[in-house]
Amino acid sequence: MSAPAIFRSVLISLVLLCTQLLPAYAQDAKLQLRVGSQQQTLALTDLLKHPALRTIRIPADVSYKRTMEYRALPLLAILRDISKVDTLQFKATDGFVANIPASLFLGESEAWLAIEVPQVPWPALKAGGPSAGPFYLVWLTPEKNHITQEQWPYQIASISDVTPLHSRYPQIKPHTPPDSAAYHGMQVYATQCASCHQVNGGGDAAVGPDLNRPANPTEYFNETYLRKYLRDPAAVRSWPGMTMPGFADSVMSESQMDDLLAYLRQMALQK
Known part of the structure; x- marks a missing residue:
């Protein structure tokens, strides 16, 4: 077999192998x-x-x-x-x-x-x-x-x-009026955090830790560092395989972050 023929044969074999190795x-x-x-x-x-x-x-x-x-x-x-x-x-x-x-x-x-x-x-x-x-x-x-x-x-x-999440998992609802900061913060949690985290065992995902059990972030972070962590997690702590995203102002406004922290503080009282 000529060299060009051998090359073509090897190339065809590699293509077939790659096709078989597709996920x-x-x-x-x-x-x-x-x-x-x-x-x-x-x-x-x-x-x-x-x-x-x-x-x-x-x-x-x-x-x-x-x-x-x-x-x-x-x-x-x-x-x-x-x-x-x-x-x-x-x-x-x-x-x-x-x-x-x-x-x-x-x-x-x-x-x-x-x-x-x-x-x-x-x-x-x-x-x-x-x-x-x-x-x-x-x-x-x-x-x-x-x-x-x-x-x-x-x-x-x-x-x-x-x-809605809170109708399926009532344990995530704060015991505050619907017009309160904590209640608005529950909506921020549902939009931004519930994709990975539960609260009081309530929620569809469990990629990250529960945000209230055994401890609430407001109980082990002071507010300055918690805000910094939410904006840029790696600036506070990081580890291999970390997937926690940061929430820029364009994603979570300061007022929304205020509401989220009010929600977390309230839920720390509702374990």
């Missing part, structure tokens, strides 16, 4: 939908054949911190009717849970489901780790409806309709 999800990933009467399991391969599939460009991707292009579907192209849905819950394979008001998907920010093409995998989120695939919720114009960084769930396994 399992790249070949047979499934997305579970449980929204109202819509109970479906959608295969990645079928979604990539959907007539509404487009290539979109996200200028400031929250997860990759740069401009990204995706093959994607408008989320409403796969959800039949969310007009009577209060909250859409996105569960990720790593335990992250995002509860997002359904009204945001009917607004102007344009939610899309990005789909990782097996033959063109996305970059790893961190060196040696997985990508944001196979399914990732992205927004074309997040600023129009004030979409937060916690409302960009990736590695999505399922989408379901649920009632």
